Amino acid sequence: MSETTAHAQTHTQARTQTHTGQQHPIRLYLLVWGLLFVLSAFSYMVDYLGIQGFARWSLILVFMMLKAGLIVAIFMHMAWERLALVYAILLPPALVLVFTALMVSEANYTILTRLAFFGTAP
Amino acid sequence: MTQSLQTHSNPDLRPAGLRGVASDFASDQRAFKTASWGKAMMWIFLLSDTFVFGCFLLAYMTARMSTPVAWPNPSEVFALHIGGQDVPLILIAIMTFVLISSSGTMAMAVNFGYRRERGRTAALMLATALLGATFVGMQAFEWTKLISEGVRPWENPWGAAQFGSSFFMITGFHGTHVTIGVIFLFIVARKVWRGDFDEARRGFFTSRKGHYEAVEIMGLYWHFVDLVWVFIFAFFYLW
Numbered sequence: 159m160s161e162t163t164a165h166a167q168t169h170t171q172a173r174t175q176t177h178t179g180q181q182h183p184i185r186l187y188l189l190v191w192g193l194l195f196v197l198s199a200f201s202y203m204v205d206y207l208g209i210q211g212f213a214r215w216s217l218i219l220v221f222m223m224l225k226a227g228l229i230v231a232i233f234m235h236m237a238w239e240r241l242a243l244v245y246a247i248l249l250p251p252a253l254v255l256v257f258t259a260l261m262v263s264e265a266n267y268t269i270l271t272r273l274a275f276f277g278t279a280p
Numbered sequence: 281m282t283q284s285l286q287t288h289s290n291p292d293l294r295p296a297g298l299r300g301v302a303s304d305f306a307s308d309q310r311a312f313k314t315a316s317w318g319k320a321m322m323w324i325f326l327l328s329d330t331f332v333f334g335c336f337l338l339a340y341m342t343a344r345m346s347t348p349v350a351w352p353n354p355s356e357v358f359a360l361h362i363g364g365q366d367v368p369l370i371l372i373a374i375m376t377f378v379l380i381s382s383s384g385t386m387a388m389a390v391n392f393g394y395r396r397e398r399g400r401t402a403a404l405m406l407a408t409a410l411l412g413a414t415f416v417g418m419q420a421f422e423w424t425k426l427i428s429e430g431v432r433p434w435e436n437p438w439g440a441a442q443f444g445s446s447f448f449m450i451t452g453f454h455g456t457h458v459t460i461g462v463i464f465l466f467i468v469a470r471k472v473w474r475g476d477f478d479e480a481r482r483g484f485f486t487s488r489k490g491h492y493e494a495v496e497i498m499g500l501y502w503h504f505v506d507l508v509w510v511f512i513f514a515f516f517y518l519w
Contacts, residue, residue: 265345
């Protein structure tokens with residue numbers, strides 16, 4: 159019985175903790191907001207200035223990852239969560255990269271066979 | 281038992297780093313010590329949604345890589361004729377800024393919620409919902425424009441036929457998420473305004489006591505919608 163009471167107590171404690179836990183200065187959110195605007199403007203400029211080839215793709219990816227990182231870390235408060243939650247949520251999407259590698263090889267095979275059998279027509 | 285109870289209640293006793301990950305998962309209690317179950321469940325839902333959007337973007341990548349027909353140039357397809365000249369991707373850029381702004385107002389709504397400033401929280405959530413509705417409206421305009429130009433899921437005037445199906449599938453699914461988010465923003469904003477979270481009023485559906493964490497969980501979903509748009513913007517519109 160005493161154990162259940164202890165459990166109930168720790169639960170309420172944990173709840174109040176999470177309630178006061180995510181309290182950060184407004185300035186931080188405004189800063190991140192501004193950074194996201196600047197990064198979006200940069201990635202738009204990549205297209206507007208017509209940068210092509212390797213520079214285009216690497217710039218797009220860098221700005222994309224910076225924006226995604228800021229949103230997840232600050233706006234979604236991931237920077238202040240315990241590592242158990244961070245790993246449980248952020249590691250599984252890495253498997254998508256494996257899937258990407260599989261589909262790149264599959265797509266290369268498809269385009270090769272299409273070109274070999276149909277020439278350039280679809 | 282005593283030790284795990286202590287680490288559960290006293291955050292100072294919890295180990296940090298990888299040792300902390302191991303002890304949190306091995307604690308025979310809730311693994312996510314600082315996240316309530318509601319927040320953890322929203323994160324796990326968002327993880328599954330990540331895979332859904334990941335699969336859409338991968339399908340688009342595979343279609344684009346495997347077609348021998350040239351892919352339509354998104355920079356030209358999504359250009360708008362303003363002031364006598366074509367401005368590339370301008371509508372998409374504005375949509376991006378609108379969605380980022382809505383994320384900013386949402387983050388501040390969460391903050392004011394935990395400070396128990398009812399009016400400001402509700403106002404900021406309403407601003408978020410209106411910006412989201414603006415985004416959906418601009419997307420509807422974009423769809424109308426492309427459909428009138430002859431884009432269909434099976435053909436388009438500029439190149440590879442898969443362009444249309446990828447476009448409608450990816451932006452359509454994202455727009456659906458934004459629309460659902462706007463609806464829930466209105467619902468939660470109404471609860472905040474009415475003071476449900478100040479007096480722990482029970483919800484009409486779950487009958488559980490309301491508290492301001494609902495605003496943060498709503499925020500998680502909304503920021504995720506913005507996050508997905510970051511990837512769609514990079515891979516579909518800019519690539």
